[in-house]
Amino acid sequence: MTNERKICLGAIVGVHGIKGEVKVKSFTETDRNLDHYGTLTDQKGRSWEVKVTGHSKELLRVKLKGIDDRNSARDLIGCKLYTDRENLPEIENEDEFYQADLIGLEVRLKDGKAVGRVSGIYNFGAGEIVEIKLAESGREEMIPFDHEYVPEVNIKDGYIIVSSVSMIFAEDEEKNGAEI
Numbered sequence: 134m135t136n137e138r139k140i141c142l143g144a145i146v147g148v149h150g151i152k153g154e155v156k157v158k159s160f161t162e163t164d165r166n167l168d169h170y171g172t173l174t175d176q177k178g179r180s181w182e183v184k185v186t187g188h189s190k191e192l193l194r195v196k197l198k199g200i201d202d203r204n205s206a207r208d209l210i211g212c213k214l215y216t217d218r219e220n221l222p223e224i225e226n227e228d229e230f231y232q233a234d235l236i237g238l239e240v241r242l243k244d245g246k247a248v249g250r251v252s253g254i255y256n257f258g259a260g261e262i263v264e265i266k267l268a269e270s271g272r273e274e275m276i277p278f279d280h281e282y283v284p285e286v287n288i289k290d291g292y293i294i295v296s297s298v299s300m301i302f303a304e305d306e307e308k309n310g311a312e313i
Contacts, residue, residue: 139215140233153200156192170216230288239292240265
């Protein structure tokens with residue numbers, strides 16, 4: 134399965150009960166909307182009809198058609214659930230975008246110099262992080278995805294502006310005499 138036109142809506146992270154329900158970390162704006170996107174697919178190309186049955190702490194409880202026992206559900210832990218990009222609502226506001234639309238955008242410094250491409254967007258619990266593959270070295274760098282580090286996102290023209298491509302902290306700057 135090619136994920137170019139696929140958007141990950143959630144990931145199966147556990148099981149609930151004995152009748153095959155799974156716990157899903159939802160990546161949708163409104164978590165309960167996971168079942169509003171029709172049949173979902175996983176990274177192995179399998180199709181799943183999903184029904185949200187409730188919450189279990191911050192996670193959704195989801196019933197997948199054809200998964201009827203705990204052992205079958207346990208085998209799906211780690212499975213990511215995708216929909217086609219076309220199934221997502223159109224964005225009406227020019228200042229809004231889907232995070233998946235950032236992948237592949239050119240990364241420029243404030244002076245306009247191209248330095249790499251966006252290779253990923255992550256959230257490890259403390260906010261979004263943008264991963265940048267640097268053109269010169271091929272090295273991957275991660276910076277916070279906030280207005281201080283990423284002051285401009287231009288989906289239409291295919292680039293983002295960043296203030297820096299590395300996390301140099303004040304104490305590092307003092308030691309090395311480096312500028313950000």
